[in-house]
Amino acid sequence: MAGVSRNNAGLSTEAIVTEALRIIDGQGLRRLTMRRLGDALNVEAMAIYHHFPLGKEQLFDAIVAHITDVDDTPRSASEPASHDAPAEPDPRSWRERLHDWAEAYRAALLDHSGALALLINRRADTPAALRSLETHYAAFAEAGLAPDTIPRAAAALNAYVTGAVIREVRTQSPASPDRVAPETVDGRYPHVARLAPTEGEDHDQSFRWGLEALLRGLVGSTHPTDRA
Amino acid sequence: MAGVSRNNAGLSTEAIVTEALRIIDGQGLRRLTMRRLGDALNVEAMAIYHHFPLGKEQLFDAIVAHITDVDDTPRSASEPASHDAPAEPDPRSWRERLHDWAEAYRAALLDHSGALALLINRRADTPAALRSLETHYAAFAEAGLAPDTIPRAAAALNAYVTGAVIREVRTQSPASPDRVAPETVDGRYPHVARLAPTEGEDHDQSFRWGLEALLRGLVGSTHPTDRA
DNA sequence: ACCTGAACACCGTTCAAGT
DNA sequence: ACCTGAACACCGTTCAAGT
Numbered sequence: 001m002a003g004v005s006r007n008n009a010g011l012s013t014e015a016i017v018t019e020a021l022r023i024i025d026g027q028g029l030r031r032l033t034m035r036r037l038g039d040a041l042n043v044e045a046m047a048i049y050h051h052f053p054l055g056k057e058q059l060f061d062a063i064v065a066h067i068t069d070v071d072d073t074p075r076s077a078s079e080p081a082s083h084d085a086p087a088e089p090d091p092r093s094w095r096e097r098l099h100d101w102a103e104a105y106r107a108a109l110l111d112h113s114g115a116l117a118l119l120i121n122r123r124a125d126t127p128a129a130l131r132s133l134e135t136h137y138a139a140f141a142e143a144g145l146a147p148d149t150i151p152r153a154a155a156a157l158n159a160y161v162t163g164a165v166i167r168e169v170r171t172q173s174p175a176s177p178d179r180v181a182p183e184t185v186d187g188r189y190p191h192v193a194r195l196a197p198t199e200g201e202d203h204d205q206s207f208r209w210g211l212e213a214l215l216r217g218l219v220g221s222t223h224p225t226d227r228a
Numbered sequence: 229m230a231g232v233s234r235n236n237a238g239l240s241t242e243a244i245v246t247e248a249l250r251i252i253d254g255q256g257l258r259r260l261t262m263r264r265l266g267d268a269l270n271v272e273a274m275a276i277y278h279h280f281p282l283g284k285e286q287l288f289d290a291i292v293a294h295i296t297d298v299d300d301t302p303r304s305a306s307e308p309a310s311h312d313a314p315a316e317p318d319p320r321s322w323r324e325r326l327h328d329w330a331e332a333y334r335a336a337l338l339d340h341s342g343a344l345a346l347l348i349n350r351r352a353d354t355p356a357a358l359r360s361l362e363t364h365y366a367a368f369a370e371a372g373l374a375p376d377t378i379p380r381a382a383a384a385l386n387a388y389v390t391g392a393v394i395r396e397v398r399t400q401s402p403a404s405p406d407r408v409a410p411e412t413v414d415g416r417y418p419h420v421a422r423l424a425p426t427e428g429e430d431h432d433q434s435f436r437w438g439l440e441a442l443l444r445g446l447v448g449s450t451h452p453t454d455r456a
Numbered sequence: 457a458c459c460t461g462a463a464c465a466c467c468g469t470t471c472a473a474g475t
Numbered sequence: 476a477c478c479t480g481a482a483c484a485c486c487g488t489t490c491a492a493g494t
Contacts, residue, residue: 163391
């Protein structure tokens, strides 16, 4: 009687995934429950199974696909990604393209860090993942890497970005500061005591610093200037 | 009547963690249940709460601590780690020490890849983590890094190793081969089609290759020979 | 101290039924 | 096609009780 008929709540996979992410971000992954999700969508929990017949695991897959569907084009944060634009030449250097992707991917993961655990045991089969791979391969080819090392370079880049986000999330977990607790550092860990950052790391800066180091190591003796 | 009295099943935190890891490795994380774990230990599920009063979350913490308690001393795989040996000078170069740690840590994570998801939202506060940090700081200092860059270098190394393991586990997930499915590569991903490894990656080799590249990038223009 | 047994408030998922 | 409602086989955790 409130305007929506009994058997059409306007549910869609998109709406379900979005609401699921809201719950994860707000209450944590453990509290994402079919019943709670149904409540948030004003629907019986079992209605979700009509859109995800394989149940919660399939919902998790969709959540991961949603999060990792990042747009790494230049920084116009306003308009949504247009996946079907005609291939206009990218003005960015290979280094800029890799940097932009890394920043965008990191930001996407950090935006939903509560869902990070879902990433681990799920394959990266999505079109977005393949697009990113193509971007990385092309960039490293342009950088002059030998063909057989290009997949490894792309793998290393992916590993670094993912691992950096995880490390960042781990070190800023609740109830403990970024820096090492002073009482544990007494005598046995002199280097840690002397060198550990005193007031928390700047994760943004650390990330970029490590990224640049990795790219430097990957492209070997390539000249520091970009642009093939 | 079977030799053990009714209220002493010989339970210990160590035994519980070990059995929990056996279940995770054999059946997956989702099937690790207090009741199942109790069954495997020939005990009522509620007995576990006497050793882990804070419940499953505390058990998870102990599992992560157990997995990440790696020994990175030279490759004598036989004898257990002696944490209280007098400080005999380490004959390995800083590069060898970092390599050895990376390999050992990767192996430890891969050994229980089913528990990887637990790592993500849990702090690395353990003594083992602090020992590793000390190792890394000392090695990078010996390599000649500027003091303020040493924590970042250690963070990058940690990120790479963790991320590489996750990538490895993700790409070898069930029901899909390592290499990219040919049908998705048709026309739109020319570099991927041309350069993707045809018969699965050699993860061991890729890992080492990426690790060396990262270290090269981190230590900057240091000479390729080790030993300060 | 160490473990049991019953109970509570939840879960994910199936299934037949409604519209 | 899309959603509901009841039911089933589980969960984690508490609590009082046993020895």
